[in-house]
Amino acid sequence: MIRLHRSPLWLVLFLAPAIVLTIAFFYYPMGYIVWLSVHHWNGLSPQKPFAGMAEYRHLFQEPIFGLVLRNTLEFVFGTTIPGIVLGLSLAALANTRLPLRNLLRSISFAPYLVSFVSAGLAWVWLASSKGLFNQLVGLAGFHPGNLLNQPSLALPYVIVMYVWKMAGYNMVIYLAGLQTISRELYEAAALDGLSEGWTRFRSITWPLLRETTFFVVIINLIFSFRAFSAIYVMTGGGPVHATTTLVYYIWRLAFVHDNWGQAAAASTLMLVVVLIITGAMLRMFATAPDQKA
Amino acid sequence: MMRTKRKRGGIRSNGRPPDRGGWPRWLWASLAILVFGFPFYWVVVGSLSSNAAITTGDVAWFPFHPHWINYVQAWAYTNFTRQVLNTLIMSLAVTVLQVVTSSLAGFALARMRFPGRNALFLGFIATLIIPFQVIALPIFVLLADLHWINTFYALIIPTAVNAFGIFLYRQFFLTIPGTYEEAAMLDGANPWTVLWRVFWPLARPATVTLALLTFIAEWNSFYLPFLFTQTRSMYTVQLGLAAFQGEFATVYNLLMAATVVISIPVFTLYLFGQRYIVEGIANTGTRG
Numbered sequence: 071m072i073r074l075h076r077s078p079l080w081l082v083l084f085l086a087p088a089i090v091l092t093i094a095f096f097y098y099p100m101g102y103i104v105w106l107s108v109h110h111w112n113g114l115s116p117q118k119p120f121a122g123m124a125e126y127r128h129l130f131q132e133p134i135f136g137l138v139l140r141n142t143l144e145f146v147f148g149t150t151i152p153g154i155v156l157g158l159s160l161a162a163l164a165n166t167r168l169p170l171r172n173l174l175r176s177i178s179f180a181p182y183l184v185s186f187v188s189a190g191l192a193w194v195w196l197a198s199s200k201g202l203f204n205q206l207v208g209l210a211g212f213h214p215g216n217l218l219n220q221p222s223l224a225l226p227y228v229i230v231m232y233v234w235k236m237a238g239y240n241m242v243i244y245l246a247g248l249q250t251i252s253r254e255l256y257e258a259a260a261l262d263g264l265s266e267g268w269t270r271f272r273s274i275t276w277p278l279l280r281e282t283t284f285f286v287v288i289i290n291l292i293f294s295f296r297a298f299s300a301i302y303v304m305t306g307g308g309p310v311h312a313t314t315t316l317v318y319y320i321w322r323l324a325f326v327h328d329n330w331g332q333a334a335a336a337s338t339l340m341l342v343v344v345l346i347i348t349g350a351m352l353r354m355f356a357t358a359p360d361q362k363a
Numbered sequence: 364m365m366r367t368k369r370k371r372g373g374i375r376s377n378g379r380p381p382d383r384g385g386w387p388r389w390l391w392a393s394l395a396i397l398v399f400g401f402p403f404y405w406v407v408v409g410s411l412s413s414n415a416a417i418t419t420g421d422v423a424w425f426p427f428h429p430h431w432i433n434y435v436q437a438w439a440y441t442n443f444t445r446q447v448l449n450t451l452i453m454s455l456a457v458t459v460l461q462v463v464t465s466s467l468a469g470f471a472l473a474r475m476r477f478p479g480r481n482a483l484f485l486g487f488i489a490t491l492i493i494p495f496q497v498i499a500l501p502i503f504v505l506l507a508d509l510h511w512i513n514t515f516y517a518l519i520i521p522t523a524v525n526a527f528g529i530f531l532y533r534q535f536f537l538t539i540p541g542t543y544e545e546a547a548m549l550d551g552a553n554p555w556t557v558l559w560r561v562f563w564p565l566a567r568p569a570t571v572t573l574a575l576l577t578f579i580a581e582w583n584s585f586y587l588p589f590l591f592t593q594t595r596s597m598y599t600v601q602l603g604l605a606a607f608q609g610e611f612a613t614v615y616n617l618l619m620a621a622t623v624v625i626s627i628p629v630f631t632l633y634l635f636g637q638r639y640i641v642e643g644i645a646n647t648g649t650r651g
Contacts, residue, residue, distance in 0.1 A: 072475045072544060072554050080554040081475055088468035088487065091524040096490045099501035106501065163392050170392045177400040179641070183629050185583035187601045188622045191608060192406045195615045200420030202405060234399065239644065246645030285647070288492070296494035299585035303605050317496045324500055325590070333500060341497045348492050 106334035113330040125335040134311050142315040146294040148229040154286055157240020165248045179238035190303040193231040221312040224305050228313055240286050247282035284355040291347055316340050410619035417616045437620040446603040453518040454581035460523035461577050462570055469532025470558050474544060487526040503590055517591035528573045535569040536562060572643035575636045579629050600625050
């Protein structure tokens with residue numbers, strides 16, 4: 071350990087770049103977005119008159135805002151929960167001696183490596199009216215046409231694509247978690263007459279994966295909340311706003327409608343929601359009973 | 364961090380129940396491989412198909428008559444060379460800057476004693492919770508005031524520090540025995556020499572992990588360059604691909620060819636650095 075009095079100048083030099091950049095591109099913008107949310111601004115005018123809560127009121131009065139919030143919640147939970155369940159199942163499969171396990175690991179992780187733009191475009195083609203999905207369901211006599219043109223199907227389809235993309239990432243983290251659980255524990259459980267399968271999973275594996283699950287849940291929520299590029303290339307927020315989520319809506323408010331005050335209010339709202347969710351998760355995982363096994 | 368991990372690798376087989384599994388496990392694994400892998404195969408098939416096959420939906424399951432010309436056309440239409448250059452400049456610069464800022468801060472946080480150290484660490488880690496999209500608007504205003512919009516500064520500087528990197532280096536440096544810097548300091552070395560000569564070489568696994576993950580993230584990034592660039596000459600590959608879709612909406616064979624080309628660098632890096640990438644992701648999960 072290097073003590074401060076011997077090297078104060080070095081300490082400043084080591085920390086200054088990280089601190090300055092973090093303040094300039096994180097803490098300052100965070101304060102600024104909250105400040106901007108209580109001011110009127112069109113993105114150009116030199117004046118930013120004080121608005122109080124007016125921009126928030128306008129936001130909630132927008133006819134499509136309710137739909138945007140519903141889409142966001144549907145998207146976030148629709149991607150997070152299946153993505154985590156699928157990730158854990160894949161990890162459990164890859165953690166056996168199954169000869170296919172290495173192939174399974176690489177293939178299911180591959181979607182995470184490509185960009186959301188590339189993955190989105192591939193799935194656009196799959197969904198198109200002459201695409202693979204239409205041909206497959208066409209064999210059964212259905213002809214739904216382009217899936218992304220239909221308000222009721224577009225959001226679920228984007229959600230499926232997102233789950234496909236993130237499941238392998240969750241698998242990698244869960245696999246590492248599974249590999250820290252020692253075999254002795256399972257053997258002891260077997261001696262106690264605990265059967266394999268579901269009971270063993272519930273009483274040993276799942277409790278020991280608590281910290282891993284906490285991390286996976288948080289990272290998935292953040293990833294889903296900030297989804298933009300896949301929606302941009304797949305649907306452009308449509309059809310009829312059916313896939314417009316909060317981030318997409320914020321971008322449109324600011325950069326298409328020049329309504330920066332309202333966009334800032336929506337951003338602040340999202341900031342508060344993310345903080346509340348993270349806080350709730352922290353509480354939940356910090357207070358739940360530990361070491362059940 | 365990587366060292367403890369490697370040790371843990373020995374235990375690895377213990378966590379695995381010894382059975383090879385019956386047919387249900389085979390079935391699930393095969394199904395998963397098919398579902399996750401087929402889109403990749405299909406994209407490659409599409410990228411080699413003729414215009415006629417794409418428009419009629421009559422795409423052969425195997426490209427017996429590959430149309431390699433699709434790749435040539437896609438490359439020419441997108442002004443791809445320029446975009447690859449832009450993306451390389453952005454990705455490499457961000458990677459180098461993140462490695463520098465993270466290793467310096469990580470070293471100070473792990474090996475130097477000063478008041479407020481834990482609070483500062485938390486201050487960095489907290490930045491990981493807030494999505495960039497929430498604070499993108501003020502950053503845009505800031506960059507506009509600096510006249511940096513549509514320049515490389517806007518693509519590089521806002522992401523020059525990454526709390527994940529600080530975390531990675533800090534955890535790594537914490538595992539190195541304390542006698543290392545004491546011996547060096549007794550020889551009259553200053554903290555910079557200690558970091559550069561002693562700790563930096565030891566931290567190679569952390570550096571490789573951070574560099575690979577950062578480069579891939581930058582290569583794939585969309586929202587930041589999307590907001591902060593305005594002219595085609597500043598486009599990155601992902602922006603170029605999205606714009607290409609805007610113009611050639613249903614010419615899926617060219618779109619798929621462009622998609623394949625853009626994904627090649629990422630898969631190449633994964634092929635060579637698989638262990639670092641997977642362990643980097645796994646470590647944040649099990650030690651975060």
